[in-house]
Amino acid sequence: MPLADVKAGMKGYGLTVFAGTKPEKFDVEILGVLKGFRPNQDLILIKTPNHPGSTPPAPSRA
Numbered sequence: 001m002p003l004a005d006v007k008a009g010m011k012g013y014g015l016t017v018f019a020g021t022k023p024e025k026f027d028v029e030i031l032g033v034l035k036g037f038r039p040n041q042d043l044i045l046i047k048t049p050n051h052p053g054s055t056p057p058a059p060s061r062a
Contacts, residue, residue: 008030029048
């Protein structure tokens with residue numbers, strides 16, 4: 001898919017392996033695209049709400 005077609009709000013999934021050989025699926029949501037992030041490079045910002053390697057946020061202390 002060309003970068004010009006990547007838009008905020010698009011959803012998909014990724015696969016990764018943290019241990020062993022079994023791939024684990026996680027959701028991905030596009031937050032936006034930073035064009036010219038580095039010379040000759042653009043950056044796609046994503047959110048992975050249920051990534052297998054992520055830890056839950058710490059409870060807030062009010």
